[in-house]
Amino acid sequence: MQAERNTAVSAAHAAGQLAMVIRREAFQQEDTMEKIGREPVTVADFSAQAVILKMLAQAFPDDGVLAEEKAEDFTRLSGERTHAQVLHYVGQAVDQSVTADDISTWLDFGRGKGNRRFWTVDPIDGTKGFIRGDQFAIAIALIVDGIVEVGVLCCPAMPFDPARPDSSGGVIAAAVRGEGTSLLPMDDISKQHAASVTTVPDPEAARVVESVEKKHTDHGFSARVLEEAGVGGDPVRIDSQAKYLAVADGRAEIYIRNSRDGHVERIWDHAAGALVVTEAGGRVTDLDGKTLDFSRGAYLDANRGILATNGPIHDPILAAIEAVSQR
Numbered sequence: 001m002q003a004e005r006n007t008a009v010s011a012a013h014a015a016g017q018l019a020m021v022i023r024r025e026a027f028q029q030e031d032t033m034e035k036i037g038r039e040p041v042t043v044a045d046f047s048a049q050a051v052i053l054k055m056l057a058q059a060f061p062d063d064g065v066l067a068e069e070k071a072e073d074f075t076r077l078s079g080e081r082t083h084a085q086v087l088h089y090v091g092q093a094v095d096q097s098v099t100a101d102d103i104s105t106w107l108d109f110g111r112g113k114g115n116r117r118f119w120t121v122d123p124i125d126g127t128k129g130f131i132r133g134d135q136f137a138i139a140i141a142l143i144v145d146g147i148v149e150v151g152v153l154c155c156p157a158m159p160f161d162p163a164r165p166d167s168s169g170g171v172i173a174a175a176v177r178g179e180g181t182s183l184l185p186m187d188d189i190s191k192q193h194a195a196s197v198t199t200v201p202d203p204e205a206a207r208v209v210e211s212v213e214k215k216h217t218d219h220g221f222s223a224r225v226l227e228e229a230g231v232g233g234d235p236v237r238i239d240s241q242a243k244y245l246a247v248a249d250g251r252a253e254i255y256i257r258n259s260r261d262g263h264v265e266r267i268w269d270h271a272a273g274a275l276v277v278t279e280a281g282g283r284v285t286d287l288d289g290k291t292l293d294f295s296r297g298a299y300l301d302a303n304r305g306i307l308a309t310n311g312p313i314h315d316p317i318l319a320a321i322e323a324v325s326q327r
């Protein structure tokens, strides 16, 4: 899987750099478009996905893809200005002049192929964090026969060195099943070191991350679970799969997510992050302790919520979830 891993790292890196350029230069709040279901989408979502899928198509032309954005939405939602911006920024990233047809072809590459081997891509995970100027992630995973084999997260707004929270640069986490997770600084991806979760043994000392958006997770539920388990501090709220990176890199011990209003989790929001954590030595299940089932298409519809931990803390938190859920 080395070729797959390296291609995913290059694609996530290119998309992450592009997203930061767009956020600095071009992004304005009013540029946000709304998809069905009122989820926001921006120039950066379409641009990043076009760049990523172009690179995947070039390296692995036979693979399938399940990615968040659709060519149809690009055509339907983007006005003249955002359309031109996507052509400009993608052209800059791929170093060639680009037409709207190129963008549409790349955005939909591999869609609906139904392969047993496919990539799942969230070009800008945590779009709301991207818009707010907070955390977001580029997420790319390869799934073969329902098993995540490669997972790459690029978090451009996360410091590489947690001891220096003001240092910019961004961080990439790259995992291959059975081979561990490595961390690469975005400003020099030839450097890397192994990621590993902490060995914190009990909930009292655990640090917790959860979503910023109260629509995406039930903050009240996690507060009850953490109190039941005896976790001391308050959760830190971070957008996107940067939460999984935080657990994998020993910056936190627990990521808990309980969706609201019957929302079923999408695979592109979890496949890369889950492998990044398990390959760093952690554990990932749903809130009932079940393995995440990535064999069912776009949705994790056999699972309820997410629990990712450093490992030792997992069972005590599952017990607290059970106690709270039975009340």
Ligand code: AMP
Residues within 6 Å of the ligand: 039, 125, 126, 127, 129, 210, 211, 212, 213, 215, 216, 217, 238, 239, 240, 241, 259, 260, 261, 263, 265, 266, 269
């Ligand atoms: P986060 O940044 O962790 O809050 O997660 C961002 C992701 O939440 C987005 O990519 C959406 O796919 C997903 N999402 C959207 N609506 C919901 C919802 N009601 N419950 C859970 N996740 C959602």
Ligand code: MG
Residues within 6 Å of the ligand: 122, 124, 125, 126, 127, 268, 269
């Ligand atoms: Mg997402």
